[in-house]
Amino acid sequence: MSEKTKKAYETEETADGLHSIQKVIEPPHESSRPIIKYLLIGVCVLFLAVMLVIPLIVVAVNAFSDGWAAYQKAVMDEYTLKALWLTLLATVSAVVVNTIFGIFAAYLLSKFYFKGRQVLATLIDIPFSISPVIAGLVFILTFGNIGWMGDFLKAHDIKIVFAVPGVILATIFVTFPFVFRELFPVMNAQGKDEEEAAALMGANGFTIFRRITFPHIKWALLYGVILCTARAMGEFGAVSVISGHLRGKTNTLPLHVEILYNEFNTTAAFAVSSLLVILAVLILIARNIVEWKKK
Amino acid sequence: MYVEMKHITKTFDGFQASRDVNFGVEKGHLAALLGPSGSGKTTILRMIAGLDRPDSGDILINGARVNDLPGSKRGIGFVFQNYALFRYMTVADNIAFGLEVQKKSKGEIKSRVEELLELISMKDLGKRYPHQLSGGQRQRVAFARALAPNPQLLLLDEPFAAIDAKVRRELRTWLREMIERVGVTSIFVTHDQEEAMEVADMVIITNQGRVEQIGSPEEICLHPQTDFVKDFIDAERFEALMAIH
Ligand SMILES: Nc1ncnc2c1ncn2[C@@H]1O[C@H](COP(=O)(O)OP(=O)(O)OP(=O)(O)O)[C@@H](O)[C@H]1O
Numbered sequence: 325m326s327e328k329t330k331k332a333y334e335t336e337e338t339a340d341g342l343h344s345i346q347k348v349i350e351p352p353h354e355s356s357r358p359i360i361k362y363l364l365i366g367v368c369v370l371f372l373a374v375m376l377v378i379p380l381i382v383v384a385v386n387a388f389s390d391g392w393a394a395y396q397k398a399v400m401d402e403y404t405l406k407a408l409w410l411t412l413l414a415t416v417s418a419v420v421v422n423t424i425f426g427i428f429a430a431y432l433l434s435k436f437y438f439k440g441r442q443v444l445a446t447l448i449d450i451p452f453s454i455s456p457v458i459a460g461l462v463f464i465l466t467f468g469n470i471g472w473m474g475d476f477l478k479a480h481d482i483k484i485v486f487a488v489p490g491v492i493l494a495t496i497f498v499t500f501p502f503v504f505r506e507l508f509p510v511m512n513a514q515g516k517d518e519e520e521a522a523a524l525m526g527a528n529g530f531t532i533f534r535r536i537t538f539p540h541i542k543w544a545l546l547y548g549v550i551l552c553t554a555r556a557m558g559e560f561g562a563v564s565v566i567s568g569h570l571r572g573k574t575n576t577l578p579l580h581v582e583i584l585y586n587e588f589n590t591t592a593a594f595a596v597s598s599l600l601v602i603l604a605v606l607i608l609i610a611r612n613i614v615e616w617k618k619k
Numbered sequence: 620m621y622v623e624m625k626h627i628t629k630t631f632d633g634f635q636a637s638r639d640v641n642f643g644v645e646k647g648h649l650a651a652l653l654g655p656s657g658s659g660k661t662t663i664l665r666m667i668a669g670l671d672r673p674d675s676g677d678i679l680i681n682g683a684r685v686n687d688l689p690g691s692k693r694g695i696g697f698v699f700q701n702y703a704l705f706r707y708m709t710v711a712d713n714i715a716f717g718l719e720v721q722k723k724s725k726g727e728i729k730s731r732v733e734e735l736l737e738l739i740s741m742k743d744l745g746k747r748y749p750h751q752l753s754g755g756q757r758q759r760v761a762f763a764r765a766l767a768p769n770p771q772l773l774l775l776d777e778p779f780a781a782i783d784a785k786v787r788r789e790l791r792t793w794l795r796e797m798i799e800r801v802g803v804t805s806i807f808v809t810h811d812q813e814e815a816m817e818v819a820d821m822v823i824i825t826n827q828g829r830v831e832q833i834g835s836p837e838e839i840c841l842h843p844q845t846d847f848v849k850d851f852i853d854a855e856r857f858e859a860l861m862a863i864h
C-alpha cells in the first residue's frame with residue numbers, strides 16, 4: 325500500500341463520530357514555544373493537585389487516622405452496608421433503565437425524521453441543566469402527600485417519596501441523558517445506508533440492530549453506561565431531597581457520609597467516603613480500558 | 620416492460636422531488652437515469668426499491684403493482700451511492716448477509732460467496748474488511764453483495780461517483796459485461812453523460828423532478844427533444860465518441 329493511499333484510509337477511518345472525537349484529544353502539532361507548554365503543564369498539575377489529589381489524600385489519611393480497626397468498624401457498620409446496598413440498587417436501576425431508554429431514544433432521533441425531533445432532543449437534556457435539588461423537589465410535588473398524585477398513591481398504598489422508589493426515581497432522573505448523549509452522535513454519524521441495505525435484503529429489525537447498529541455503538545454504549553454509573557453513585561442533591569434521610573432505609577452512601585459528618589463522626593465519614601472513592605477508581609479504570617479499546 | 624413507473628409524484632416537506640414520472644425498462648436492459656444534481660434521480664431509484672413511498676402513481680415490476688410491497692419482497696439488489704458496505708463484517712460476510720437472512724444452508728452460502736468473489740476477481744480478499752479495500756474494490760463488493768440473492772432487478776446509485784476517472788472507465792466496462800453475463804435488468808443513476816451514453820441501452824434524462832426525454836443514447840444525442848436536453852448534452856463530444864465505437 326502506498327503512503328498516499330494509507331493516508332486516505334486513515335482519514336476515512338476518522339470519518340465517523342467516534343474517532344473524530346478522539347482525534348480532538350490528541351494534539352495535532354507541537355507548539356514551537358516549549359515555555360508555553362511547560363507553563364500550561366504547570367497550571368494543570370497545580371490545579372489538579374489542589375482540587376483533586378490533595379483532597380483524595382486527605383480522605384485516605386482521615387479514614388485511617390484512628391487505625392485500621394476503626395476504619396473496619398465504620399465500613400462494616402450495619403447502616404453503612406445498608407447505604408452501600410441502596411446505592412448499588414439505585415445505580416443498577418438507573419443504568420438499566422437509562423441504557424434501554426438511551427438506545428431507543430438515540431435510535432429514534434438519529435434514524436427517523438419527524439416534526440419536533442429537536443424539541444425531544446432538548447427535553448432529554450433537561451437533567452443536565454436542572455439543579456438536582458429542584459429535580460428532587462419536583463418529585464416530591466408530584467408524588468408526595470400534598471402532591472398531584474398524592475391521593476392516588478395513598479389510596480393504593482404506594483410510597484414513593486421518603487422511600488426507596490423515590491431514591492431510585494431521582495437517580496434515574498439525574499442520569500438519564502448520559503447513555504443517550506454518548507450514543508446519539510455515533511448513531512447519527514453512521515447514517516441509515518447500511519441499515520437500509522440490510523432491510524432491503526430482508527433482515528428484520530432485530531437482526532439489523534444486532535449485526536449492523538450494535539457493533540458500531542458498543543464502545544460508546546459502554547462508555548455511556550460507565551459515565552451513568554459514576555454519576556448515579558455519587559448523586560446527592562436530588563436523592564437528599566426525596567429520601568428524607570431515614571437511616572438504614574433511604575440513605576445512600578453520599579447521604580450517609582453527610583450524616584456521619586454532621587454528627588462530628590469525622591473518621592467514620594471519611595472511611596465511608598473512601599468506599600465511594602474506591603468505586604470511583606474502579607469506574608475510572610473501566611473507563612480507561614474502554615477508551616483504549618475504542619481505538 | 621420489466622419495470623414501469625406510471626405518473627409517479629413525490630414531495631418532501633412541500634418540495635416536489637418527482638413530478639409525474641413515467642418510464643419503463645425492458646427485461647434484460649441496462650437503463651441510465653441521467654440528470655443534474657438534485658433532479659430527483661436518487662428519489663426515483665429509492666421509490667423503485669421501496670425505500671421511499673410515492674405520493675401517487677403506480678410502480679410495476681414484472682407486470683405487478685408493488686407500491687404496497689416491502690422492498691425486500693421486490694426481488695431487488697441495490698448498490699448505494701457510497702456502497703454502504705457493512706463495515707464490521709468481512710467482504711465474505713457482506714456478500715453472505717442476504718443469503719443468511721434468507722436462511723439458506725451453510726454449504727449453499729459458501730459456494731455462492733466463492734462464486735461471486737471469483738466473479739469480481741477478489742478471491743483472496745474475502746477475509747478483508749471494507750476499510751482495507753480500495754474504492755474500486757469496494758464498488759465490486761457492493762455489486763457482488765447486491766447480486767448474491769439473485770435479484771431480478773439491479774439498482775445502482777452513482778456506482779462510480781467515488782472512483783477516480785481512470786479506474787472509472789475500466790470499471791464501467793466491467794460492470795456492463797457483468798450485467799450482461801448475469802442477465803439482470805438494471806437501472807443506474809449517474810450525472811456523467813459520457814458514462815450514461817457509453818454503457819446504457821437506454822437513457823432517461825431527468826430535470827427538476829421531471830423526465831425530459833427517454834431514448835437510446837443515439838436518439839438523445841442526435842435528436843434532443845427539449846431545450847434542456849439540447850443544453851445538457853454535449854453533442855459534439857458524443858459524435859466523436861460514437862465514431863470511436
Ligand atoms: N429525505 C429528503 N427530505 C427532503 N428533501 C429531500 C429528501 N430526499 C431528497 N430530497 C430533495 O429532493 C430533490 C431530489 O433529490 P435526489 O436525491 O433525488 O437528487 P439526485 O438527482 O439524486 O441528486 P444527486 O445527483 O446530487 O445525487 C433534492 O432537491 C433533495 O434536496
Ligand SMILES: [Mg+2]
Binds near residue numbers: 662808
Ligand atoms: Mg443522488
